[in-house]
Amino acid sequence: xxxxxxxxxxxxxxxxxxxxxxxxxxxxxxxxxxxxxxxxxxxxxxxxxxxxxxxxxxxxxxxxxxxxxxxxxxxxxxxxxxxxxxxxxxxxxxxxxxxxxxxxxxxxxxxxxxxxxxxxxxxxxxxxxxxxxxxxxxxxxxxxxxxxxxxxxxxxxxxxxxxxxxxxxxxxxxxxxxxxxxxxxxxxxxxxxxxxxxxxxxxxxxxxxxxxxxxxxxxxxxxxxxxxxxxxxxxxxxxxxxxxxxxxxxxxxxxxxxxxxxxxxxxxxxxxxxxxxxxxxxxxxxxxxxxxxxxxxxxxxxxxxxxxxxxxxxxxxxxxxxxxxxxxxxxxxxxxxxxxxxxxxxxxxxxxxxxxxxxxxxxxxxxxxxxxxxxxxxxxxxxxxxxxxxxxxxxxxxxxxxxxxxxxxxxxxxxxxxxxxxxxxxxxxxxxxxxxxxxxxxxxxxxxxxxxxxxxxxxxxxxxxxxxxxxxxxxxxxxxxxxxxxxxxxxxxxxxxxxxxxxxxxxxxxxxx
Amino acid sequence: xxxxxxxxxxxxxxxxxxxxxxxxxxxxxxxxxxxxxxxxxxxxxxxxxxxxxxxxxxxxxxxxxxxxxxxxxxxxxxxxxxxxxxxxxxxxxxxxxxxxxxxxxxxxxxxxxxxxxxxxxxxxxxxxxxxxxxxxxxxxxxxxxxxxxxxxxxxxxxxxxxxxxxxxxxxxxxxxxxxxxxxxxxxxxxxxxxxxxxxxxxxxxxxxxxxxxxxxxxxxxxxxxxxxxxxxxxxxxxxxxxxxxxxxxxxxxxxxxxxxxxxxxxxxxxxxxxxxxxxxxxxxxxxxxxxxxxxxxxxxxxxxxxxxxxxxxxxxxxxxxxxxxxxxxxxxxxxxxxxxxxxxxxxxxxxxxxxxxxxxxxxxxxxxxxxxxxxx
Numbered sequence: 001x002x003x004x005x006x007x008x009x010x011x012x013x014x015x016x017x018x019x020x021x022x023x024x025x026x027x028x029x030x031x032x033x034x035x036x037x038x039x040x041x042x043x044x045x046x047x048x049x050x051x052x053x054x055x056x057x058x059x060x061x062x063x064x065x066x067x068x069x070x071x072x073x074x075x076x077x078x079x080x081x082x083x084x085x086x087x088x089x090x091x092x093x094x095x096x097x098x099x100x101x102x103x104x105x106x107x108x109x110x111x112x113x114x115x116x117x118x119x120x121x122x123x124x125x126x127x128x129x130x131x132x133x134x135x136x137x138x139x140x141x142x143x144x145x146x147x148x149x150x151x152x153x154x155x156x157x158x159x160x161x162x163x164x165x166x167x168x169x170x171x172x173x174x175x176x177x178x179x180x181x182x183x184x185x186x187x188x189x190x191x192x193x194x195x196x197x198x199x200x201x202x203x204x205x206x207x208x209x210x211x212x213x214x215x216x217x218x219x220x221x222x223x224x225x226x227x228x229x230x231x232x233x234x235x236x237x238x239x240x241x242x243x244x245x246x247x248x249x250x251x252x253x254x255x256x257x258x259x260x261x262x263x264x265x266x267x268x269x270x271x272x273x274x275x276x277x278x279x280x281x282x283x284x285x286x287x288x289x290x291x292x293x294x295x296x297x298x299x300x301x302x303x304x305x306x307x308x309x310x311x312x313x314x315x316x317x318x319x320x321x322x323x324x325x326x327x328x329x330x331x332x333x334x335x336x337x338x339x340x341x342x343x344x345x346x347x348x349x350x351x352x353x354x355x356x357x358x359x360x361x362x363x364x365x366x367x368x369x370x371x372x373x374x375x376x377x378x379x380x381x382x383x384x385x386x387x388x389x390x391x392x393x394x395x396x397x398x399x400x401x402x403x404x405x406x407x408x409x410x411x412x413x414x415x416x417x418x419x420x421x422x423x424x425x426x427x428x429x430x431x432x433x434x435x436x437x438x439x440x441x442x443x444x445x446x447x448x449x450x451x452x453x454x455x456x457x458x459x460x461x462x463x464x465x466x467x468x469x470x471x472x473x474x475x476x477x478x479x480x481x482x483x484x485x486x487x488x489x490x491x492x493x494x495x496x497x498x499x500x501x502x503x504x505x506x507x508x509x510x511x512x513x
Numbered sequence: 514x515x516x517x518x519x520x521x522x523x524x525x526x527x528x529x530x531x532x533x534x535x536x537x538x539x540x541x542x543x544x545x546x547x548x549x550x551x552x553x554x555x556x557x558x559x560x561x562x563x564x565x566x567x568x569x570x571x572x573x574x575x576x577x578x579x580x581x582x583x584x585x586x587x588x589x590x591x592x593x594x595x596x597x598x599x600x601x602x603x604x605x606x607x608x609x610x611x612x613x614x615x616x617x618x619x620x621x622x623x624x625x626x627x628x629x630x631x632x633x634x635x636x637x638x639x640x641x642x643x644x645x646x647x648x649x650x651x652x653x654x655x656x657x658x659x660x661x662x663x664x665x666x667x668x669x670x671x672x673x674x675x676x677x678x679x680x681x682x683x684x685x686x687x688x689x690x691x692x693x694x695x696x697x698x699x700x701x702x703x704x705x706x707x708x709x710x711x712x713x714x715x716x717x718x719x720x721x722x723x724x725x726x727x728x729x730x731x732x733x734x735x736x737x738x739x740x741x742x743x744x745x746x747x748x749x750x751x752x753x754x755x756x757x758x759x760x761x762x763x764x765x766x767x768x769x770x771x772x773x774x775x776x777x778x779x780x781x782x783x784x785x786x787x788x789x790x791x792x793x794x795x796x797x798x799x800x801x802x803x804x805x806x807x808x809x810x811x812x813x814x815x816x817x818x819x820x821x822x823x824x825x826x827x828x829x830x831x832x833x834x835x836x837x838x839x840x841x842x843x844x845x846x847x848x849x850x851x852x853x854x855x856x857x858x859x860x861x862x863x864x865x866x867x868x869x870x871x872x873x874x875x876x877x878x879x880x881x882x883x884x885x886x887x888x889x
Contacts, residue, residue, distance in 0.1 A: 021881070027877075027880060027881040052880070053880065053881075312760065314759060314760060332762065332764065333759065333760070333761075333762040333764075334762030334763070334764070335762075336762070337761075337762045343760065345757075345760055350754075350756050350757070351756050351757055351760045352757055352760070353754065353757060354750060354753035354754045354757060354758075355753075355754070356753060356872075357749075357750075357753050361746070361749075361750075364746065365750055365757065365758070365761045366760075366761030366762055366763075368743045368746050368747065369743060374743055377742050377743060377744065378737075378741050378742050378743065379741060379742065379743055379746050381741075398883045399879065399883070400878070400879050400882045400883070404875070404879050405872075405875060407872065407875075407876060408875050408876040408878075408879035408880070409879065410880070410883075
């Protein structure tokens with residue numbers, strides 16, 4: 001039944017003249033998309049370019065005002081995602097929708113359980129899922145509880161789930177945002193196998209290198225419409241970025257100021273207890289001077305999160321933490337903030353934002369004791385809102401206004417608000433975990449500029465990042481964390497990808513000692 | 514700008530929509546009214562099913578409700594509900610469920626009545642001291658649950674429910690062994706009567722005392738503290754996202770203790786209308802019970818908002834005040850309770866649905882405005 005997908009050249013999905021208006025505004029207009037069957041088709045664009053609106057339309061979550069949707073040559077009108085699923089379209093969401101306490105098998109069949117007289121018949125499902133997993137060249141133990149899986153494995157479960165429901169066209173919404181480099185490679189292998197088997201992948205991203213690496217075709221969206229179709233052979237990174245933002249990429253500026261003499265952050269022999277008696281961070285010692293950026297490289301889960309939260313006083317730890325000569329080793333989190341420590345958290349939803357609260361309240365969080373934003377025991381609402389407008393303008397948060405609730409913003413704009421909140425108080429030490437994760441290239445450059453400028457004014461930065469371009473472009477030194485220890489201190493000017501990768505995966509560990 | 518700040522399509526507020534807050538509260542009020550209308554319809558069917566004429570019943574309610582005395586009765590009955598709902602709402606603001614208002618206010622009533630009866634102070638000061646003692650006693654009883662939560666991680670729902678039973682036993686023991694006053698020899702045993710200086714002044718003689726005003730002032734203070742103060746911001750932030758609040762340096766344990774103590778203090782005032790204005794004492798048959806649980810319902814109906822709590826309490830007070838006339842019209846008292854329950858259920862369900870719809874619309878509107886703004 002899927003023979004028309006079997007070879008490239010035929011069209012799997014064609015969107016023609018799609019337009020979508022919301023009261024008073026236009027979210028999509030004149031969107032044309034032509035996805036060849038059996039290809040990986042990337043859709044790139046900045047935050048707010050209309051990618052999500054378009055994918056919601058294709059997945060039946062909303063109906064277009066104008067234009068047509070064709071799947072496999074037949075015109076379709078999806079009124080709900082289940083109709084899209086019936087037509088063979090599946091969506092892998094950025095935030096996984098899995099039940100932690102169920103097994104892999106149970107999660108996959110959840111919602112379409114094969115039942116015989118009301119009793120789940122797991123045997124058939126197990127065979128079919130086994131075939132799907134094997135065809136992806138992956139390994140999954142179907143009886144493992146999902147709670148024990150890593151992020152990459154969870155994503156694979158989502159993909160298998162979508163395939164199990166019969167999807168032949170898979171939409172992946174920024175699938176690599178949550179993955180570490182090896183997992184990204186595994187994902188791309190999986191996607192390759194999928195298209196080799198005749199499936200079609202629509203891949204939404206703004207990581208240009210990945211798009212150029214993995215996709216067959218690229219459609220660029222800007223300001224609500226499709227502006228270009230291209231292929232990796234026709235365009236390079238700079239050209240693609242230019243199509244996306246409509247201008248040349250800002251070039252990373254080298255530093256002009258010298259690193260200061262005074263030590264702003266001194267960490268000595270920090271030990272953070274972990275689970276099962278093994279420390280999460282072992283004897284970490286480092287200093288960051290005024291105007292210096294210390295990068296922290298490492299595969300996620302090697303103690304970076306524990307290091308940062310211990311510095312914030314959110315986690316019990318032993319050892320010494322000194323900011324500007326003040327020993328804050330035993331201080332409360334609030335006192336540490338007041339001593340000049342600011343934090344851009346790993347997970348903006350969990351640690352950073354009150355999603356149902358307006359932006360100005362989000363921007364006030366942690367700053368409510370600031371005399372400029374309060375009147376005695378009361379919050380100075382006018383001042384807090386004005387300050388938020390300042391953050392919105394300076395950090396390029398795209399929002400209707402400062403009273404909009406945080407959940408209404410795209411992830412990148414939420415991130416910009418979180419970054420702005422941390423930077424606006426002009427901290428002496430900034431702990432920045434993935435400061436530009438999930439945000440588009442234009443905004444990324446703006447955030448980098450802000451960090452550089454604060455650094456030039458004497459701020460010390462601990463920069464945890466998985467983005468090597470960010471680490472190498474910003475850091476004065478790069479510490480590599482492996483298994484809870486700082487195993488290497490590298491010079492970003494001279495280090496090579498091989499050296500960095502070796503330390504991150506632990507293979508250089510002996511040499512570093 | 515030369516300093517590299519973003520300009521142009523980055524970083525501007527595209528379409529200021531100052532009316533959005535008004536729009537959302539307008540929707541909330543409209544959906545609440547719609548819910549009450551639906552609830553009345555369901556009750557009408559219920560009345561018809563039990564063989565009563567719903568039009569007669571409703572017109573009885575309206576006729577009796579229109580009289581001035583009934584409106585005073587409504588305010589009188591609403592007073593304890595306002596206190597108990599406010600006590601519950603304080604906890605709800607940081608996702609603490611104080612189910613123990615019942616025990617807290619009864620304990621406070623006993624202690625305040627007993628202490629008040631031994632004092633001799635000038636008029637209003639005497640009353641104020643009694644209220645203060647009640648607040649301290651309510652907070653003291655609530656502090657047990659607070660300490661259990663922050664030191665032993667005992668969930669407050671469990672501890673406050675259990676403490677309700679313990680409170681009843683403790684009160685009975687204290688009353689029977691120490692505070693009971695049999696001097697008037699009647700069956701209606703109470704603590705020693707308050708001296709005249711301990712009497713809450715009436716607003717309308719014999720119909721409504723000044724506790725109603727204290728309730729409105731309490732709600733006003735609740736609004737200022739929760740929505741305007743730095744403390745209230747921290748309280749709500751902990752409720753919105755406890756992890757983010759902790760990351761921002763808000764001490765969750767400290768907030769838990771303070772919120773629980775404030776909740777208990779307000780709970781302590783629930784029975785003061787009776788103690789200082791009607792019975793002038795605590796007594797097992799004189800002091801009203803069950804207001805702690807009714808307060809949870811009223812807080813839910815009023816969506817934990819000060820204005821909503823007052824309106825919901827007045828609505829419940831009104832329905833309670835008409836129950837006597839309904840009985841005269843051969844409508845059983847229980848139908849009023851059923852109506853209250855149906856109103857709460859429909860309001861909660863419809864509000865929840867409205868909020869979801871509004872959230873989706875807000876998100877879509879924001880995205881759409883940006884898409885359009887970016888294209889300009």
